[in-house]
Amino acid sequence: MTMTAPQIGRDSTQRPVIRQLDEAAINRIAAGEVVERPASAVKELVENSIDAGATRIEVTIADGGKTLIRVVDDGCGIAATDLPLALSRHATSKIDGTDLLNIHSFGFRGEALPSLGAVGRLTITSRAAGDTAETIQVTGGTMGPVKPAALARGTQVDLADLFYATPARLKFLRTDRAETQAVVDVVRRLAMAEPFVTMILRDTTGGDERTLFRADAETGHMFDALGGRLRTVLGRDFADNALALDAERDGFHLTGFAALPTFSKGAAVAQYLNVNGRPVRDRMLLGALRAAYMDVMSRDRHPVACLFVDCDPTLVDVNVHPAKSEVRFRDPACVRGLIVSGIRHALAGAGHRSATTVGHATLAAMVPADAPRVYQMDHTARPQRFTAASMTFQSGFAETHAARIEAPAAPEDEALPLGAARAQLHENYILSQTATGLVIVDAHAAHERLVYEALKDQMAAGRIAGQALLIPEIVTLSPTDADLLLGVADDLALLGLTIEPFGGGAIAVRETPAILGTVDARRLILDVLDALTDGGDTAPLRARIDAVLSRVACHGSVRTGRRMSGPEMNALLRRMEATPLSGQCNHGRPTSVTLSLADIDRLFGRT
Incomplete structure (x- = not known):
């Protein structure tokens, strides 16, 4: 039995006929580009209100904008004689068509209103200055007559049953909640762009009105x-x-x-x-x-x-x-x-500044999540008894605490942004006292940023100073990795890192950046290789160099676990205050946390 393949495509014996689409079909096609979802309709209507000079715009939606979108403004309004024209395709008051590059308004294409009228039930009620209020309706592209209406000023646009005329489009909409969130995002973005305009967004789904967003007009500069x-x-x-x-x-x-x-x-x-x-x-x-x-x-x-x-x-x-x-x-x-x-x-x-939310998160982490607060004043007062054991404990605490603090900083240092170092905790965190609270500094992360900025300054000046190794260190790599490093040897030399081929997959490290002091050359080379590999060939040269410098800086920073003296800690704080971008390490983490004394008092129930 012979199977005949199904014929696919247009019959070649039939000549296609070119037809002029009617106005309704044209507007529905245009609506597919202009109005993707209810949020798109809100955007077009609110922009029209802004172009009309409105100072107050109220938006009301229901069911995510699928069943109702209403935009009311106090703008200049539309003259009764212009209402039918406003619903015609490519009719606009924004431009005259002579210069499409000199546009000063949001809208200018003249597509939004006829597109909305083609896919939904659109009603426009408007009143221009010195005129009476009139209204016009468009349902699925069919325009009704202009009729008298009641409106104090401005324009009110009601769009009901969006996409009822193109039901297939409804299947592509998301849940009411998702569509509502998209509308909120649109109104928020427009509100940021127009701080002198009051914008209000309400939801009337189910008959209950609630305000989703409100931003009253700002004043001043x-x-x-x-x-x-x-x-x-x-x-x-x-x-x-x-x-x-x-x-x-x-x-x-x-x-x-x-x-x-x-x-x-x-x-x-x-x-x-x-x-x-x-x-x-x-x-x-x-x-x-x-x-x-x-x-x-x-x-x-x-x-x-x-x-x-x-x-x-x-x-x-x-x-x-x-x-x-x-x-x-x-x-x-x-x-x-x-x-x-x-x-x-x-x-x-911004210098050493770190986000205030870092401090808030720190305080939140200190509060017990499931235990009620018990304050000292809630206990019955009892006479204090001192025993030999308690005295020994207190004496030992004082000795341990004193051992953590060497050469206290000058009192005037407390007035500086990062204050005066008082202790080092866990051989990494510097506890500093300021006039209004305390600062906790991650010494390793902070010094890493300081070294990085110093390396960038030297690089900007021409070349990072190198320190020759008494005995070159040989690092064995795969042939591919060795070729990658040797291919950028000239660039690495500008960073104070001098390498040469040593046969096979090995390379010889002859110089390392002087600012780092004594470093593990092998670990440094592997980190540089990671930075180059991570950046890829498509990354800009400046970005690749910065990535290498960031890895290099880590090798020259204070290591976690090292005990620092008082002068060293205060010197680090002063350098942080004088160094740009020191509020975060090379990886974007905060280098310090600021806690106000008022917040600490509240933590202990003292306010």
């Missing part, structure tokens, strides 16, 4: 207003641990706030980017933000920042994607360099 808005949106912890940014380069202006490296996240969920006030998700900008923290944060952590890049509209193309979430700069290298240098300059100015 733009920078102060932005700081206040970010405190509302991102929380007090971010505001307390954020560094202000203000830098310019070749027509581009960078402002905003970037958090300390020790105030980071386990995922890239708190990175907010804006270009000319427009929230965007741009890979180049995200990459620049990541690069700015490369030297102070481990790879599994992500920075927290809210950045604003402003420039002449002709220097950036926002007409890259229908959703307008991507941009294309005329000079992307300049923008990237501005972000990297601007953030690094701010981080360097």
